[in-house]
Amino acid sequence: MENLTVVENPLVLRDITILRNKLTEEYDFRLALKRISYALVNEISKDFLLDEIEVETPLETTNGYKIKHPIVLIPVLRAGLSMVSAFIEMIPHAKVGHIGLQRDEETLKPVDYYYKTPKNLDVSKVIVLDPMLATGGSASAAISFLKERGAKDCILACLICAPEGVKKMAEDHPKVKVFTSAFDRELNSVGYILPGLGDAGDRTFGTL
Ligand code: PRP
């Protein structure tokens, strides 16, 4: 799948195992999710453009760099919130918008309930955060909304994705790169990722 980058290393594989384990409690779940988010932001940042600047060390002037474009983080509520802290620590000047989407349990279609995004989406690198890419309905709707508001350069960061969701993203938004830490087998009959980790929002916030 051309639009997909799977970020894998031994620490990520260990942390995905912690997330998958049904016995993992919210506290450890959130920490593992945060550690994987650091790995994702590192990989995603390889696409950032830099401006060269001069920097004065205590000894002399040398070359340095700053990120060329503004960066906007867009967590998809609720579960995407859990990825924000790692991303904002690594990109402290990022602005943060929010999109509230909830899958209708029967139709599996996303229902929107909240939107608030910063200005200047058109000149920003926009990183959508959502741990689960299942049918792809929520992520695709979030990116369509951002494009309607002017976003031109969007990336999707997730933890676990299903082939169905990656395919939908490639069809609806072929230019959007998807970064994930696991590419799972399939969806079950009610739209959950297999083997997956269950409901990311409920497991993060303890609302099971
Ligand atoms: C989850 C997840 C995604 C969506 C993925 O959210 O965080 O947003 O499902 O499914 P899809 O690819 O089939 O659209 P959910 O609707 O459970 O809301 P929540 O984060 O509030 O729990």
Ligand code: URA
């Ligand atoms: N949303 C989740 O939280 N988990 C899934 O497996 C699918 C959608």
